[in-house]
Amino acid sequence: MGIILAIKKRFRFLIKLFRRKDRVRIGIYGPPNAGKTTLANRILRDWSGDIMGSPSEIPHETRRARLREGVKIEVNGKSLSIDIVDTPGIATKIDFHEFLKYGLSEEEAKRRAKEATEGVIEAIKWLDDLDGVLLVMDSTEDPFTQVNVTIVGNIEARNLPLLIVANKIDLPTASPARIKTAFPQHPVVPISALKGINIDALYKAMAEKFG
C-alpha cells in the first residue's frame, strides 16, 4: 500500500472530525450465531417499530448484508441518526455437513454453504464503508477465537470506533467478564438482545461512542 494511502487510512478519524456526517453507518459484526440479527431487530423494534430479518438457530442464516437507513436513537437528550448494516457471520471454515444436522437436505446444505462463503466476503468488504462497529460476541462462548481477534485487529487497523456487545447474558453460563478480560482495550456492554436486558446501557454507549 502506498504511504499516502496508509496515512489517509490512519488519520481517517481526523478527516471525519472535520467532515461530520448527519448520519453514521454502523456495522453489526461477529461470528455466526452470536445474535447479530437479534440485536439489529431489537434496535429497529425499539426505535423504528419494525425488524431487520428472522434470526435462526441454524448458523449462517444471514448470508447477505442488510442495510437499514436513518434509524434515530435518542438518549438523555442526545440524538444519533444511524444506518445499520447487519452483516453475515464471519468464519474461517464452512462445512455443509454442519447444516445437515439441522435437517436440511444435502442440496439445501450445499447451497447454504456456498451462499455463506459469499456472505463472509461481503461482510469483510463492508468494513471499508463504515463509521463504527458493534462487535457481537456470545457471552457463553470462549471469546478468544481467531475470528474475534481478526475482526478486532481489522477494526483497530481502520481506526473505527468499536463497541463490543457481550450478548446472551440471560443464559446461565454467560460470562461477560471473560470478554472484558480478552479485549481490555475496548468497552464491553453486557446485554441480552433477545430479552432486552441492559439494552438502555448499550444505547447510551452507542450515543457516546458513535455520536
Added chain:
Amino acid sequence: MPSIRQWLKSLGEIMAVQLNLISKDMLERMASMEKLRMILDSVKEGKIVVLESGLSPEEEAKLIEMTMLEIDHENFVGIEVESYPIKEKSVFSKIFGKKKGRLTVIGPANRLKTIEKQEDVIKALIKI
C-alpha cells in the same frame, strides 16, 4: 542418509502430516499476496503452516476472503487459524498501521483443531 521419500516409506502405514515452519526473515521478504498464496496452497495440500511472525490483521482478513473463494464443499472446507493477539504498538505502527503479527498456525479445518487459546498459549490437535 535416507531421503524423505525413503523415510516416509519406512513409516509404512503410519500417516504423516507435513509442517512448514516459515521464518520471520522469509515472511518479511515476501509480498502479501505471495505469502497468502503460499499459505493457502500448502494448506489445501493438507500441510500445517507455522508462521514465525504471523500476518497483519488486513492479511488475515484477505486470507479469509481467499479461503472462502476456494472452498469447494468436498475436499476443502476452510482453514483453522490460530495466532496470539498483537501486543506491541511502536510509533511506526501507530502512524502507518504496520502492526507486527505474532506466531500463527494455519491448517486445513478438517485436520487442525484448537483445544484452547489464551493470550500467550495455543493448544491444538492435528488429525492424521
